[in-house]
Amino acid sequence: xxxxxxxxxxxxxxxxxxxxxxxxxxxxxxxxxxxxxxxxxxxxxxxxxxxxxxxxxxxxxxxxxxxxxxxxxxxxxxxxxxxxxxxxxxxxxxxxxxxxxxxxxxxxxxxxxxxxxxxxxxxxxxxxxxx
Numbered sequence: 001x002x003x004x005x006x007x008x009x010x011x012x013x014x015x016x017x018x019x020x021x022x023x024x025x026x027x028x029x030x031x032x033x034x035x036x037x038x039x040x041x042x043x044x045x046x047x048x049x050x051x052x053x054x055x056x057x058x059x060x061x062x063x064x065x066x067x068x069x070x071x072x073x074x075x076x077x078x079x080x081x082x083x084x085x086x087x088x089x090x091x092x093x094x095x096x097x098x099x100x101x102x103x104x105x106x107x108x109x110x111x112x113x114x115x116x117x118x119x120x121x122x123x124x125x126x127x128x129x130x131x
Contacts, residue, residue: 016106027079
């Protein structure tokens with residue numbers, strides 16, 4: 001474990017995962033499982049799923065907001081436009097970026113893979129879909 005914490009490839013993957021969680025997964029989880037969503041029906045999420053996919057496509061096309069050191073970059077980077085879910089984690093990730101040149105390609109590859117999975121698992125919810 002100690003070697004991994006000093007390995008640039010491992011740190012790059014960790015940074016990419018943390019950023020992905022903050023820009024897509026955490027906002028998505030809050031939208032579908034936060035207090036007040038107890039009566040939310042998955043069948044009603046078609047338009048929201050479309051916005052999630054659009055957001056991932058936007059970040060794939062321009063990942064710049066993910067790597068901005070501006071504290072308000074969350075406005076365009078996060079799915080919900082809300083502040084970073086963990087400011088300290090975000091700040092730590094951003095400070096590591098100058099020494100981790102592979103984070104951007106990792107993020108884009110991860111977003112592409114996530115988008116492909118998300119499209120597969122939500123295809124029945126699109127307008128005119130099976131459900």
